[in-house]
Amino acid sequence: MTLYGDYGPSFLVSKTRIILDIVYWIFAVIFMVGDWLAVSGVFSFFTALTFVKAIPIWIMIYELWEPKKLYQGTEKITIGLVFGSLGDILLLINGFAQKGPSPTIFFALGALSFLIGHIFYVLSFL
Amino acid sequence: MSLKILYMLVWLILVGFCFFSLSQVVTKIEPGSIMVYVVPVYGTILLMLVMASLFYYFTSHHIDNLLFHATVLAVVGSLSFLASDTLLAFYTFHPDWKTKIVSLLLMLTYYIAQFLIGKSGIKTAAYFNRPNKGIV
Numbered sequence: 001m002t003l004y005g006d007y008g009p010s011f012l013v014s015k016t017r018i019i020l021d022i023v024y025w026i027f028a029v030i031f032m033v034g035d036w037l038a039v040s041g042v043f044s045f046f047t048a049l050t051f052v053k054a055i056p057i058w059i060m061i062y063e064l065w066e067p068k069k070l071y072q073g074t075e076k077i078t079i080g081l082v083f084g085s086l087g088d089i090l091l092l093i094n095g096f097a098q099k100g101p102s103p104t105i106f107f108a109l110g111a112l113s114f115l116i117g118h119i120f121y122v123l124s125f126l
Numbered sequence: 127m128s129l130k131i132l133y134m135l136v137w138l139i140l141v142g143f144c145f146f147s148l149s150q151v152v153t154k155i156e157p158g159s160i161m162v163y164v165v166p167v168y169g170t171i172l173l174m175l176v177m178a179s180l181f182y183y184f185t186s187h188h189i190d191n192l193l194f195h196a197t198v199l200a201v202v203g204s205l206s207f208l209a210s211d212t213l214l215a216f217y218t219f220h221p222d223w224k225t226k227i228v229s230l231l232l233m234l235t236y237y238i239a240q241f242l243i244g245k246s247g248i249k250t251a252a253y254f255n256r257p258n259k260g261i262v
Contacts, residue, residue: 102156
């Protein structure tokens with residue numbers, strides 16, 4: 001059994017999908033490196049790297065675009081990912097807006113966005 | 127029968143873990159902040175996500191090899207989400223946990239979670255559209 005299954009529609013074994021998976025992890029690593037090396041309160045090259053935070057999620061949304069037409073549960077996962085990427089952006093804004101130890105309203109809005117995303121994931125599994 | 131016991135056991139462990147984590151985090155939140163209400167509600171939905179993925183596994187993993195893979199990916203993905211969001215709560219509200227390594231781990235588990243849940247959806251779609259659908 002391969003990673004994508006031995007049978008099933010062609011979208012499972014698509015070369016494009018494998019490339020997209022690699023790109024997903026490249027952007028994820030870029031964000032994590034930027035997040036690790038960026039210094040809080042100082043704008044630098046590494047701070048700019050953190051702007052790619054939501055890109056891996058957009059790649060996954062693109063990957064799910066074709067199969068979402070084939071199964072309703074996948075459509076709900078896609079909506080969950082959209083809210084997840086919105087949460088990413090709001091938490092990123094919170095990271096820049098937060099001055100003291102307490103998070104800003106953007107953190108609460110980001111949490112709310114993730115919460116809605118999780119509800120769609122729950123619905124996709126039931 | 128043994129699967130039902132396992133399901134109950136996992137449920138108890140997860141509820142215990144969530145109660146413990148929430149008790150540790152909520153006490154650190156500034157009194158009067160909206161997050162005092164948001165965090166417990168979020169924790170409940172997160173627990174529901176893990177339980178829903180376990181329900182998906184326990185009810186569907188035996189049907190087909192593709193569904194087995196889809197359900198395992200969903201369970202591991204949702205557990206990664208539980209790990210990621212728990213770390214995020216501790217990182218944000220608990221001063222002792224505000225370190226670079228926690229930040230790295232929470233993002234790593236977050237990307238793993240989104241990746242695996244997305245892949246689970248693709249596998250499920252493949253199952254419902256496989257060429258030999260309906261042939262046992």
